[in-house]
Amino acid sequence: MKRVLVVEDNEVNLRLFKEILRYGGYTVISAKDGVEGLEIAERERPDLVLMDVQLPGMDGITAMRKMRETPGLENTPIIALTAYAMTGDRERLLSAGFVDYIPKPVNVAGILKTVKKHLD
Numbered sequence: 598m599k600r601v602l603v604v605e606d607n608e609v610n611l612r613l614f615k616e617i618l619r620y621g622g623y624t625v626i627s628a629k630d631g632v633e634g635l636e637i638a639e640r641e642r643p644d645l646v647l648m649d650v651q652l653p654g655m656d657g658i659t660a661m662r663k664m665r666e667t668p669g670l671e672n673t674p675i676i677a678l679t680a681y682a683m684t685g686d687r688e689r690l691l692s693a694g695f696v697d698y699i700p701k702p703v704n705v706a707g708i709l710k711t712v713k714k715h716l717d
Contacts, residue, residue, distance in 0.1 A: 599716050600624045602643035604634035604660065605678065606652050610701065614647060614678075614708070621709045631655030635663050638670055645716055647699070650679040650690065658693050665694055674715040678703075 601623045605611040615625045626641050628634035631652045638646060646664065650657040657677065664670045677695040679686060680702075687698045697711055 598622060598624045599644040600626060600641065601712065602626045602628065602634065602638055602641065602646045604628045604631065604646065604652065604657065605649045606630055607649075610649075610678075613703070617703075617705050617708050618712065620705070621712065623712065631657060631660030635660050635667075638664050638673070639667055642669060643673065645712060646673060646675040647678055647712075648675050648695070650677050658690075661694055676711060676715065 601618050603611060603614045603625060605614060606629050611627055615627065618625045626637055626643055628637045632655050634648065648657040648661055652660070661675045664673065664675060674696045676697045676699055677690040678699050678701060690698050696715060699708060699711055
């Protein structure tokens with residue numbers, strides 16, 4: 598089973614992502630902030646990361662960049678999660694280094710389709 602790390606500080610959103618991903622057949626690992634997400638990614642080497650952009654402490658963009666600098670994680674797909682879906686956000690996040698973008702609120706089919714696209 599492919600392993601997905603979800604880095605999300607909102608408990609309700611985190612539970613939702615876990616349920617959706619488990620339903621899709623993925624093993625889920627989770628973290629509640631960027632620092633913890635980076636530590637878990639270094640230790641667990643997930644197949645894909647879903648990274649909230651707005652996190653306490655280390656934000657998601659900084660955490661993603663640090664993962665890109667970590668040997669063994671530089672090619673791991675990291676997908677941005679954001680509630681601030683404004684015009685230009687997708688392009689901004691993709692140019693920052695994320696491989697894709699999922700706006701919140703999310704839908705089950707959209708999450709699974711996006712994750713599957715980067716894991717198959």
